Amino acid sequence: MELVVDQEVNIRFSEVDSMGVVWHGNHVKYFEDGREAFGKEYNLEYMDVYRKGFFMPIVSINCEYKKPIQYEQTVIVRTKYIPKKASKLIFEYTLISKETGETLAEGKTVQVFINHNRELQLVTPPFFEEWKSSHGIIHQ
Amino acid sequence: MELVVDQEVNIRFSEVDSMGVVWHGNHVKYFEDGREAFGKEYNLEYMDVYRKGFFMPIVSINCEYKKPIQYEQTVIVRTKYIPKKASKLIFEYTLISKETGETLAEGKTVQVFINHNRELQLVTPPFFEEWKSSHGIIHQ
Amino acid sequence: MELVVDQEVNIRFSEVDSMGVVWHGNHVKYFEDGREAFGKEYNLEYMDVYRKGFFMPIVSINCEYKKPIQYEQTVIVRTKYIPKKASKLIFEYTLISKETGETLAEGKTVQVFINHNRELQLVTPPFFEEWKSSHGIIHQ
Amino acid sequence: MELVVDQEVNIRFSEVDSMGVVWHGNHVKYFEDGREAFGKEYNLEYMDVYRKGFFMPIVSINCEYKKPIQYEQTVIVRTKYIPKKASKLIFEYTLISKETGETLAEGKTVQVFINHNRELQLVTPPFFEEWKSSHGIIHQ
Numbered sequence: 001m002e003l004v005v006d007q008e009v010n011i012r013f014s015e016v017d018s019m020g021v022v023w024h025g026n027h028v029k030y031f032e033d034g035r036e037a038f039g040k041e042y043n044l045e046y047m048d049v050y051r052k053g054f055f056m057p058i059v060s061i062n063c064e065y066k067k068p069i070q071y072e073q074t075v076i077v078r079t080k081y082i083p084k085k086a087s088k089l090i091f092e093y094t095l096i097s098k099e100t101g102e103t104l105a106e107g108k109t110v111q112v113f114i115n116h117n118r119e120l121q122l123v124t125p126p127f128f129e130e131w132k133s134s135h136g137i138i139h140q
Numbered sequence: 141m142e143l144v145v146d147q148e149v150n151i152r153f154s155e156v157d158s159m160g161v162v163w164h165g166n167h168v169k170y171f172e173d174g175r176e177a178f179g180k181e182y183n184l185e186y187m188d189v190y191r192k193g194f195f196m197p198i199v200s201i202n203c204e205y206k207k208p209i210q211y212e213q214t215v216i217v218r219t220k221y222i223p224k225k226a227s228k229l230i231f232e233y234t235l236i237s238k239e240t241g242e243t244l245a246e247g248k249t250v251q252v253f254i255n256h257n258r259e260l261q262l263v264t265p266p267f268f269e270e271w272k273s274s275h276g277i278i279h280q
Numbered sequence: 281m282e283l284v285v286d287q288e289v290n291i292r293f294s295e296v297d298s299m300g301v302v303w304h305g306n307h308v309k310y311f312e313d314g315r316e317a318f319g320k321e322y323n324l325e326y327m328d329v330y331r332k333g334f335f336m337p338i339v340s341i342n343c344e345y346k347k348p349i350q351y352e353q354t355v356i357v358r359t360k361y362i363p364k365k366a367s368k369l370i371f372e373y374t375l376i377s378k379e380t381g382e383t384l385a386e387g388k389t390v391q392v393f394i395n396h397n398r399e400l401q402l403v404t405p406p407f408f409e410e411w412k413s414s415h416g417i418i419h420q
Numbered sequence: 421m422e423l424v425v426d427q428e429v430n431i432r433f434s435e436v437d438s439m440g441v442v443w444h445g446n447h448v449k450y451f452e453d454g455r456e457a458f459g460k461e462y463n464l465e466y467m468d469v470y471r472k473g474f475f476m477p478i479v480s481i482n483c484e485y486k487k488p489i490q491y492e493q494t495v496i497v498r499t500k501y502i503p504k505k506a507s508k509l510i511f512e513y514t515l516i517s518k519e520t521g522e523t524l525a526e527g528k529t530v531q532v533f534i535n536h537n538r539e540l541q542l543v544t545p546p547f548f549e550e551w552k553s554s555h556g557i558i559h560q
Contacts (some may be wrong), residue, residue: 010290013312013326014163018156018211024478025154025452028445032293046293047352058444062482068538071158072327118488150430153452153466164338165308172305172433186433187492198304202342212467258348294443298436298491305434351438 001136003081007037008098011071021068027105028061031093034079035109038091042081044131052127055118056089056111063107067097074098083132085139087124088112141276143221147177148238151211161208167245168201171233174219175249178231182221184271192267195258196229196251203247207237214238223272225279227264228252281416283361287317288378291351301348307385308341311373314359315389318371322361324411332407335398336369336391343387347377354378363412365419367404368392421556423501427457428518431491441488447525448481451513454499455529458511462501464551472547475538476509476531483527487517494518503552505559507544508532 009030017023039045049056069075076098082090089111095104113121113128149170157163179185189196209215216238222230229251235244253261253268289310297303319325329336349355356378362370369391375384393401393408429450437443459465469476489495496518502510509531515524533541533548 010313012309013316014157014165014309016158017154018158018160019475019477020158021477023154024481025445025448028448029292029294032445033290036293055439057439057441057485057488059485060483061444061485063480065477065479065481068477150453152449153456154449159335159337161337164341165305165312168305168308169432169434173430176433195299197299197301197345197348199345200343201304201345203340205337205339205341208337294437294445296438297434298438298440300438303434 003038003042003135003137004078005034005038005041006076006078007034009033009075009077009095011069011073011075013071016071019068021070024063024065027063027065027069027095027107030075030077030095031061031063031079031091031107031109034077034093035091037077038079038081042131042135049127052125053115054113054121054125054127055116056113058109059112060110061107063105065105067102067104069095069104073104075104082108083137083139087121087128089128143178143182143275143277144218145174145178145181146216146218147174149173149215149217149235151209151213151215153211156211159208161210164203164205167203167205167235167247170215170217170235171201171203171219171231171247171249174217174233175231177217178219178221182271182275189267192265193255194253194261194265194267195256196253198249198251200250201247203245205245207242207244209235209244213244215244222248223277223279227261227268229268283318283322283415283417284358285314285318285321286356286358287314289313289355289357289375291349291353291355293351296351299348301350304343304345307343307345307375307387310355310357310375311341311343311359311371311387311389314357314373315371317357318359318361322411322415329407332405333395334393334401334405334407335396336393338389339392340390341387343385345385347382347384349375349384353384355384362388363417363419367401367408369408423458423462423555423557424498425454425458425461426496426498427454429453429495429497429515431489431493431495433491436491439488441490444483444485447483447485447515447527450495450497450515451481451483451499451511451527451529454497454513455511457497458499458501462551462555469547472545473535474533474541474545474547475536476533478529479532480530481527483525485525487522487524489515489524493524495524502528503557503559507541507548509548 015026076096078094093107155166218234233247295306356376358374373387435446498514513527
């Protein structure tokens with residue numbers, strides 16, 4: 001089963017640069033919007049995880065820019081969970097023009113688990129193993 | 141004695157909007173740059189205050205925009221401490237063009253003191269009374 | 281007739297500071313969200329005005345912070361048009377907790393009209409006079 | 421010859437998140453600070469390129485986060501030009517703790533050239549070929 005959530009993005013006037021398009025650093029915020037929408041849909045919100053005793057800092061991000069984003073466009077961020085055996089949380093993102101269906105950007109983030117003492121969890125925390133099985137994620 | 145600090149501001153490309161000038165919300169960041177430069181100069185940094193047991197949240201801000209700020213301009217933020225008897229910390233800011241000396245914007249912030257339990261301090265905390273006297277601030 | 285629009289605000293994780301509350305500069309973004317929602321509702325969007333030949337830069341802003349905003353709160357920005365005879369556009373904003381109805385912050389912006397040559401319009405542009413009459417704004 | 425510039429980064433209070441470390445999206449701003457410092461050093465500033473008739477939009481970015489950045493840290497961004505025959509501009513970035521010399525993050529951006537009509541330049545623009553030879557960049 002594929003875990004994926006589509007979320008409309010709120011593009012702010014202040015996010016458009018002097019070239020008249022969304023400044024490239026703002027795509028990172030849209031990815032976060034997508035991750036939060038995913039968390040809301042699948043019970044994996046920042047505060048849920050925090051209460052389980054963990055943070056999930058990002059250790060890697062990338063973004064490929066396909067088309068500039070205009071202020072007046074309506075943009076959808078599609079956030080897809082990528083199952084991994086390792087003690088990591090991986091998402092892939094696609095920014096899509098609602099009007100034309102075109103792909104505007106693609107990206108990926110990798111998150112790890114640390115506890116409240118900031119210690120890296122080399123083994124997947126039990127709460128996340130449970131989350132995975134409750135959503136039918138099975139590693140071959 | 142007047143307590144005032146001049147600090148050059150780092151204007152980022154991402155802070156310029158599609159009208160080709162610095163987006164108005166970014167002036168708030170420049171005020172903060174000024175406040176930090178002031179804190180560094182006069183031993184009133186965020187972390188100094190934190191270690192004394194307090195935060196100084198902003199409860200009021202205003203900004204009057206006189207001239208648009210262009211990306212290529214060099215901007216100075218002049219931060220001036222405004223002495224008050226009340227348990228408050230007040231700064232006035234002037235954004236100045238380094239090239240022409242023109243005033244680009246003027247603003248003001250009001251901060252209060254809260255302790256780490258988030259309780260408002262109606263009486264000026266002793267550390268801040270000491271800070272004031274060490275800098276020759278006398279209220280008539 | 282009162283022109284007012286309520287809009288739910290998207291609070292981003294990245295907008296929360298190390299004190300655990302929304303950083304004070306982000307309220308300016310929420311005001312802009314409110315202004316855009318107002319523009320959408322009452323045909324006064326940035327691009328509408330641009331096509332009429334004008335920009336509406338902000339010349340004054342202020343914000344009074346009543347309560348800190350937490351990441352998990354749902355916040356409504358209420359944007360109210362304040363009628364003026366002068367060649368200005370004035371909005372008042374209230375940030376309201378959706379959960380408790382409490383006022384979290386109050387603010388105000390003043391905008392002026394400039395044409396595409398960046399010339400200040402001391403007389404209200406005709407398109408804005410029309411906008412006012414079409415919305416029943418009568419100055420006594 | 422290696423073209424590389426070290427620039428101290430201004431870490432803002434507003435860039436630190438509720439986990440007490442710099443929010444991951446802000447590293448993109450530090451990379452831009454590095455790119456601008458590079459442009460200033462080697463005559464490749466945004467406005468220089470603009471006046472030659474071009475923009476250099478970013479088409480790809482990535483960042484690997486090695487250590488969290490604290491508010492009180494002093495951070496250096498090291499920006500290194502990576503010579504390519506293709507009509508592209510590639511930089512690698514290292515964020516370094518000034519205090520300890522540790523690597524805090526590593527990243528890379530790829531930029532392309534478009535003219536003022538937003539047309540992609542598949543062949544390296546002459547001004548950039550000149551820039552390369554004037555800095556001794558020779559492709560084998």
